[in-house]
Amino acid sequence: FFFENFLQDLPYTYPTGIQLEDGAAYDYVVVGAGAAGAAAASRLALKGFDVMLIEAGGDPSFLSTIPMASLGLLGSSLDWQYKTIPNNISCLSSIGEQCRFSRGKSLGGTTAINHMLYIRGNRYDYDRMNISGWTWKDLEPYFLRYEGLQILDQYPASSRKYHNSNGTMKLEYFDDPRNPWHTRTVEGLKQLNIPFNKDLNGEYQIGVTKVAGYVYKGERMSTARGYLARNDVKKNLKVAKNAFCTEVVIDDDNIARGVTVVQNLQKVTIYARIEIVLSAGTIGTPQILMQSGVGPADHLQEMGISVRSNLPVGNDMSDHHLPVVIVKVDHGGLVDSLVGLTSKAPQVLQYLASRSGPLASNSLQDIVTLINTNCYDFDLRQYSGNSSLCELADMQIIQSYIDKGLVALAKPLVKQAIGFNDQVLDQIEKANENHGLIIFSPMVLQPYSRGTVRLASIDPLQPPAIFANYLGDERDVEQMVKSITFLEHLMKTQIFKKHKASILHLNLPGCPAYKCGRVEYWRCYARHMTYSGYHAVGTCALTRVVDEQLRVYGVKNLRVADLSVLKNIIRGNTASVSIAIGERIVDFLTEEDNP
Numbered sequence: 080f081f082f083e084n085f086l087q088d089l090p091y092t093y094p095t096g097i098q099l100e101d102g103a104a105y106d107y108v109v110v111g112a113g114a115a116g117a118a119a120a121s122r123l124a125l126k127g128f129d130v131m132l133i134e135a136g137g138d139p140s141f142l143s144t145i146p147m148a149s150l151g152l153l154g155s156s157l158d159w160q161y162k163t164i165p166n167n168i169s170c171l172s173s174i175g176e177q178c179r180f181s182r183g184k185s186l187g188g189t190t191a192i193n194h195m196l197y198i199r200g201n202r203y204d205y206d207r208m209n210i211s212g213w214t215w216k217d218l219e220p221y222f223l224r225y226e227g228l229q230i231l232d233q234y235p236a237s238s239r240k241y242h243n244s245n246g247t248m249k250l251e252y253f254d255d256p257r258n259p260w261h262t263r264t265v266e267g268l269k270q271l272n273i274p275f276n277k278d279l280n281g282e283y284q285i286g287v288t289k290v291a292g293y294v295y296k297g298e299r300m301s302t303a304r305g306y307l308a309r310n311d312v313k314k315n316l317k318v319a320k321n322a323f324c325t326e327v328v329i330d331d332d333n334i335a336r337g338v339t340v341v342q343n344l345q346k347v348t349i350y351a352r353i354e355i356v357l358s359a360g361t362i363g364t365p366q367i368l369m370q371s372g373v374g375p376a377d378h379l380q381e382m383g384i385s386v387r388s389n390l391p392v393g394n395d396m397s398d399h400h401l402p403v404v405i406v407k408v409d410h411g412g413l414v415d416s417l418v419g420l421t422s423k424a425p426q427v428l429q430y431l432a433s434r435s436g437p438l439a440s441n442s443l444q445d446i447v448t449l450i451n452t453n454c455y456d457f458d459l460r461q462y463s464g465n466s467s468l469c470e471l472a473d474m475q476i477i478q479s480y481i482d483k484g485l486v487a488l489a490k491p492l493v494k495q496a497i498g499f500n501d502q503v504l505d506q507i508e509k510a511n512e513n514h515g516l517i518i519f520s521p522m523v524l525q526p527y528s529r530g531t532v533r534l535a536s537i538d539p540l541q542p543p544a545i546f547a548n549y550l551g552d553e554r555d556v557e558q559m560v561k562s563i564t565f566l567e568h569l570m571k572t573q574i575f576k577k578h579k580a581s582i583l584h585l586n587l588p589g590c591p592a593y594k595c596g597r598v599e600y601w602r603c604y605a606r607h608m609t610y611s612g613y614h615a616v617g618t619c620a621l622t623r624v625v626d627e628q629l630r631v632y633g634v635k636n637l638r639v640a641d642l643s644v645l646k647n648i649i650r651g652n653t654a655s656v657s658i659a660i661g662e663r664i665v666d667f668l669t670e671e672d673n674p
C-alpha cells in the first residue's frame with residue numbers, strides 16, 4: 080500500500096503503451112527504446128514527425144530508479160540475461176563457463192539497469208576512427224545537446240567549455256555512501272601518485288575521481304526518464320511496449336518498408352513512410368538484420384535465410400573485460416548494501432522520504448580511476464604521466480563493497496547477478512564471514528580480442544549466439560596481470576595496510592598455487608574470473624555495415640543508431656556515446672546534415 084501510494088507520487092511517468100495495428104504506417108519506426116533509440120525517437124517526435132518507437136520490454140521497475148539497487152537488476156526481468164558461448168579460455172569460473180552478458184530490456188534499455196557512471200571516452204577514441212563526421216569535434220555538439228550537468232559549478236574553470244548544464248539528461252554526483260572506503264580508495268591511489276582529476280570528461284582523462292552519474296535528485300536518470308517521460312515527448316511520440324521486432328520487411332528493390340513485430344502473442348507488420356531506424360543495441364540490431372537477410376552470406380545461407388545484402392554484420396565485436404579481484408578488509412561495522420539496508424528501516428525510510436542517504440549512492444562505484452599502465456613504474460610503484468601517450472588510459476578501475484556476512488544472506492541474488500559457480504561463490508562467502516569485501520573491476524580498456532554475434536536459430540524469438548571470445552588474444556591476459564599487480568601495490572599502501580586489506584587468492588581448478596608462481600597464478604586466475612565490462616561495440620560498424628550517415632549498405636531507408644555502429648571501443652563507459660549517436664542520427668535523417 081505504502082509503495083503504491085509512493086509510486087503515484089513520482090514526479091514523472093512513462094508514456095502509455097500502444098497496441099500495434101497490423102498495416103499501420105508512421106513517418107519513422109524506431110526499434111529499441113534504449114540509450115540511442117529513446118534519444119532518436121524523442122527528437123524526431125519533437126520535430127513534428129509521426130514516430131512509432133518499438134520496445135521489447137515494458138516500463139523500468141521502481142527498483143531500477145534506486146541507485147544502490149543496480150546490482151540487483153542483473154539477472155532480473157529487466158535484463159535480457161544473455162550468456163556467452165564458451166571459448167574455454169575465459170570465464171572458466173562462471174556457471175557453465177559462460178560469461179554473463181547483461182543487457183537492459185525496458186524503456187531506457189540498458190540505461191535502466193547500468194551502473195550510471197558518466198564517462199564519455201577520450202577525444203582520441205573518436206578521432207582515430209578516421210571517419211568523416213565522426214571525430215570528437217563532430218560529435219561534441221551531440222554530447223553537449225543532451226548533457227544536463229548539474230554540478231558544473233564544482234568543476235574547475237578549465238572544464239566549463241566541455242560541458243552543458245541544460246540538457247535533458249540531468250547528471251549529478253551520487254549521494255555519499257557513508258562508507259569510509261570511498262575516501263580511503265582515493266587516498267591509497269594518491270599514494271601511488273595517481274593524480275586526483277575532478278573531471279575525467281574535461282581537459283585530461285587520467286586520474287582518480289568521484290564521477291558524476293546519470294542520477295538526479297537521488298534517482299536514476301535513464302533515457303526513459305530523461306527523454307520519454309518528458310511531457311512534450313509524451314504528447315508527440317507513440318510507443319509500443321512489450322513489442323518484439325522480429326524482422327525488417329525489405330521489398331524486391333531492397334527498400335526497407337516496415338518491420339514485423341510480435342506483441343501480446345500477435346504478429347503484425349507496421350510500415351514506415353520515410354525510414355526505419357534500428358536501435359536495438361549491439362546484440363539486438365545484428366540479430367534483427369540477420370533475420371532480415373542482411374549479414375554474412377555464408378551464415379545466412381547456412382540458416383536458410385535468403386541474402387538481401389552480404390555484409391559483415393555481427394563481426395569484430397569488441398568489449399571491455401576484466402578480472403574480478405576480491406579484497407578482504409577489516410570490518411568497521413558498515414552496512415551499505417541493498418540487502419543490509421532493507422533490514423535497516425531508517426535508511427530505507429530516509430530514501431523514500433527524501434531520496435537521499437546510502438540508497439541514493441552507488442556504493443564505491445562512483446570512484447573511478449583511469450590510467451595508462453605503461454606510465455606506471457612497477458619498480459618505483461609510482462605513476463608518472465609525463466608524456467602524451469600517458470593521457471590515453473588503458474585501464475579503468477571501479478570497485479564495489481560487500482558488507483560482512485552479506486554473501487551468505489543474499490547468496491541466490493549474488494549468484495543470479497554475478498553468475499560465478501558454487502566453488503568460487505563458497506570461497507567468497509567464507510571470506511565474507513568475518514570481512515568486508517571490496518570487489519575491484521580493473522577493465523582492459525583497449526582489448527585485442529574480438530568476438531561475433533550470429534543467429535543461433537531461425538526462430539527470431541530465440542537469443543542469438545554471442546561469442547564474446549574474451550582473452551582470445553594473449554595480450555589481454557598480460558594486461559589483466561598488469562592490472563592485478565597494480566592492485567597488489569595498492570594493497571601495500573599505508574591506508575590499505577592499516578585496514579588489513581589483502582587480495583583473496585582463490586583456489587581455482589587447474590591453476591598453480593599463488594606461492595608456486597605469482598604471475599602464472601594470475602594468468603590462470605584471469606581466465607577463471609573473467610567478467611564483461613558490458614560495453615560491447617562494433618557488430619554493425621561504421622564503414623563496414625553502415626555508411627557515415629548510418630545507412631545500411633545495400634538496403635534503402637534503413638539505418639542503425641546504437642552502440643553497434645562504433646568501430647573502436649572507447650576508453651570509458653558507453654551509454655554517453657550511444658545517446659550521442661541517437662542525437663546524431665536525427666540531424667542525418669532530417670537533412671540538416673544530409674547530403
Ligand SMILES: Cc1cc2nc3c(=O)[nH]c(=O)nc-3n(C[C@H](O)[C@H](O)[C@H](O)COP(=O)(O)OP(=O)(O)OC[C@H]3O[C@@H](n4cnc5c(N)ncnc54)[C@H](O)[C@@H]3O)c2cc1C
Nearest residue numbers: 111113114115135188189193194195196324363642652654
Ligand atoms: C551492468 C551494466 C553496467 C553498465 N554500466 C554503465 C555505466 O556505468 N555507464 C555507462 O555509460 N554505460 C554503462 N553500461 C553500458 C551502457 O548502458 C550501454 O552501452 C548502452 O546503454 C547501450 O546503448 P544502446 O542504445 O546501444 O542499447 P540499449 O541501451 O541496450 O538499448 C537497446 C534497446 O533495444 C531493445 N531491443 C533489443 N532487441 C529488440 C527487439 N528485437 N525488438 C524490440 N526492442 C528490442 C532493448 O530491450 C533495449 O531497450 C553498462 C551496461 C551494463 C549491462
